[in-house]
Amino acid sequence: MKRRNFLKILAMGVIGWGITPEVVAKSLRILPKTPSENLDDNITDYLNKMKYFNKPHDYDVQIDSAIYKVFESTVMRFRRLQQLVGHGNFQILSFDEGLKIAHNYSQVGEFSKAEIRFMEMIFYTEAERYGFLGQKPLNNLTDRIKTKKVIKVPHTGNYLYKGLPLETFKKIKQQVGEQVVLTSGVRGIMKQFLLFLNKAKKSNGNLSLASRSLAPPGYSFHSNGDFDVGQTGLGAANFTTRFTNTDVYIKLSELGYLKLRYPQKNLMGVRFEPWHIKVSIDT
Ligand SMILES: [Zn+2]
Secondary structure, eight states, rough: OOOEEEHHHHHHHSSSOOOOHHHHHTTTTOOOOOOOSSSSHHHHHHHHHHTTSOOTTTEEBOGGGGGGHHHHHHHHHHHHHHHHHHHHHHHHHOHHHHHHHHHHHHOOOOOOOOHHHHHHHHHOOGGGGOOOOOSSSOTTTTOOOOGGGEEEETTEEEEEEEHHHHHHHHHHHHHHHHTTEEEEEEOOOHHHHHHHHHHHOOOOOOOHHHHHOOOOOOOOOHHHOEEEEEEEEEEGGGGGGGGGSSSSHHHHHHHTTTBBOOTTTTTTOOOTTEEOOOOOOOO
């Protein structure tokens, strides 16, 4: 397996002498080379990667062993933080609030300097360098979800932005019926961090693999109004192509709601996400 461990150099920013990750990231604009110079081969390779998004591929970018322990301890701290504040509150928790709570509660424990550097590195490294080509709606690690602008949707543990996203979801409910559920709504930086790092951890630190099914923190439009829907009773399979066989999916497409953020064969480096409704608004 050929893996580009370019994060090795970035790692020096984390464990070294105050070189900020932003500076190091900017000085390293090397895209992993694709195996072939032939365009057709590259397209085939790309489509293959998207089809088997959950498998490691040649030239995937991996977290370097030098910072692997820091990566793991960060994930564990995030998990403890989510457990302490609760899944609902964690959805919209900001970076600053998260750090403060971790500091104040020994069950979570303070984020170490290396962990904070690691988070900065993940946040400020251009995700295109490991294959994610979507836009980045949040530019700062400290960007927060304005709590006045969101509302908790009863019985879902999720939030939606008031205005167009909430109205869209209500209309969907009316037209599709009780069988449609909100599976994920507004997500702030911390939630996106945990989802992305959890996925990376399951794949032994493979950031490319993780980014094929989860936007890296800062790159998710769940911070700007997009949301996910599913069919009641389908559980985790709502986030698989099995969702396209459900009544909910069929009705949504008939009604014209499926203006997808990540359509089939998209060129953003992201798998097909038929459950992800594109609403994005100015926050
Ligand atoms: Zn989504």
